[in-house]
Amino acid sequence: QVQLVESGGGLLQAGGSHRLSCAASGRTTFSNYAMGWFRQAPGKEREFVAAISWKGANTYYADSVKGRFTISRDNAKNMVYLQMNSLKPEDTAVYYCAARRNIASIRSREYDYWGQGTQVTVSS
Numbered sequence: 001q002v003q004l005v006e007s008g009g010g011l012l013q014a015g016g017s018h019r020l021s022c023a024a025s026g027r028t029t030f031s032n033y034a035m036g037w038f039r040q041a042p043g044k045e046r047e048f049v050a051a052i053s054w055k056g057a058n059t060y061y062a063d064s065v066k067g068r069f070t071i072s073r074d075n076a077k078n079m080v081y082l083q084m085n086s087l088k089p090e091d092t093a094v095y096y097c098a099a100r101r102n103i104a105s106i107r108s109r110e111y112d113y114w115g116q117g118t119q120v121t122v123s124s
Contacts, residue, residue, distance in 0.1 A: 002026045002033065002113040004097045009118030012087055020082040022097030022115060031055065031075040034104035036111055037082045039093035039120075046096070050082060051104040060106055064090075087122045094119050 008020040020037070024030050036051040050071035051060045059071050070083040080097060095118050098111035105111065 002028055002030075002099045004099060004113055004115035006095060006097045006115045006118040009095065009120045011121045011123065014087055014089055014122055014124045016087050017083070017085045018087065018120070019084065020095055020097075020118060020120070022080045022082075024078040024080070024099065030078040033099040033101055033113075035071075035073060035080040036098045036100070036104065036106075036108075037071060037080075038096045038098060038108050038111075039091075040096070040117075041090075041093040044093075046108050048106040048108065049095070051106060052080065053104045054102065058104060060104060062106075084120075089122050089124045091122050092120060 003025045005023045012018050034054050037049040038046050039049050040046040048062050052071045056073050068086045073080040097115040099113040100111045
């Protein structure tokens with residue numbers, strides 16, 4: 001079992017930068033899990049944002065955030081981060097952290113553990 005808690009959401013300005021954090025806990029080895037960030041805007045389906053492999057060697061991004069967002073992890077601290085730069089109003093959503101064993105995936109259905117989400121609102 002893995003418990004995930006996101007933090008860092010808030011009301012942000014377009015063009016600005018911000019970092020989301022996700023803390024993992026549980027009777028397991030965090031470094032065995034690939035991690036992902038997903039988001040869901042009102043009235044829309046949950047969508048993939050970014051993912052990182054269990055050692056951090058491989059990262060994956062949605063086209064909408066590529067070049068603006070960076071996913072990273074610190075296995076010693078059981079943390080995963082999402083650095084968001086050049087924020088846009090269309091980035092407004094609830095952001096979720098997710099974990100799955102082994103290989104990273106861009107498909108939400110392939111993730112086993114989810115956090116409760118953190119709201120990010122970007123104003124123009």
